[in-house]
Amino acid sequence: MTKLSVNINKIATLRNSRGGDVPNVLQFAKDVQRFGAEGVTVHPRPDERHIRYQDARDLKSVVHTEYNIEGNPVPSFMDLVLQIKPTQVTLVPDAEDAITSNAGWDTIKHKSFLVDVIKEFHKNGIRTSIFVDPVLSQIEGAKATGTDRIELYTEGFALQYGLGNTGAIKPYVESAVLANQFDLGINAGHDLSLENIQFFKQNIPGLLEVSIGHALIAESLYLGIENVIQMYLNKLK
Template sequence: MTKLSVNINKIATLRNARGGNVPDLLKVAVDIQRFGGQGITIHPRPDERHIRYQDARDLKAIITTEYNIEGNPQHNFIDLVLECKPDQVTLVPDAIGAITSSAGWDTIKNQEYLTEVIQEFQRNGIRTSIFVDPVLEMIEGAKKTGTDRIELYTEAFAHQYDLGNKNGIDPYVKAAVLANELGLGINAGHDLSLENIQFFKQNIPGLLEVSIGHALISEALYLGLDNVVNMYLNKLK
């Protein structure tokens, strides 16, 4: 079964909109795990507009499943990850001020940089994953960095699926086949939803984990968080 890691950035966004501690980020993380979620993902950004760096520290104590911290490996982010020592760190090349992630790494151009960062995390017992587009050259470049896993950036697939073009999965299948051949673990995330997750999972060989936040939290507004978490789990079997 593909594991479900729930990104709770949107919970932090809602909390920060009014100040105070409602909704309680830590309680939501505990509840998601109690409902069956197999991991918690956060993506702190330098401006702390949703997840704050202190949240990352506080979450460490209450996550009993898998803890995944995503972000651009700038100095402050690296220091935070080394302090928190999550199970996994996902390296994402998001620009400062970006609304959301919009592209994967150029693993060829940034190979030396990524290799250095990955080695530092691995020395500290943290599994590494690189956010990449489904481009074969980028998968091959990822392998050369020494990363444990890749995370396929799925926005293009989700867009094509919404248009009714199921062939949009093809580049992802080819990327996954190559990653399996190279011995890279495969994660995926971005714009995956209850509408497209089952089709994606059924077509991607060796899919280990999906990280879903915006769609899952939005769907939970209508259907309830417990219900939605288990709907995803059923589709990922």
């Protein structure tokens, strides 16, 4: 079964829009795990516009499943992750002013940088994953960095699937097959939803984990968070 990690950034966004501590990020993390989620993901950015660095620290004592921290490994992010020592760190090459992640790493161009970063995290017992586009040369490049896993950037698939183009899954399947040959673990995330998650899961061999935030929270406004988590878990079986 593919694990579901719930990205709780949007809960922090809602809290920050009003000030105070409603909704409470720590309580929400506790609840999604109680409802069946097998992991919690956060993506703190330097401007702290949603998840704050202190949130990431406080969540360490709350997350009893898998704790995944995503972000661009700038010095402040590196220091944060090394202090917390989560289950997994996902390296994402997002610019500071990016609204959301919009591309995977060029694992060939940035090989030496990624090798050094991953070595540091491995020395501290932290599993690493690299955010990548479904391009075979980039999967090969990821293997050369020493990473444990890749996270397939799925926006392209989600967009085309919504338009009825199921053939958009092809590069993801090919990338997954190659990753399996390289003994790289496979995660996936970005714009996955109740509409497309089952099709994606059924076609990606060896899919270990999906990280879902925006769609899951939006769907929960209508259907309820506990119900939505169970719906995802059923589709991921």
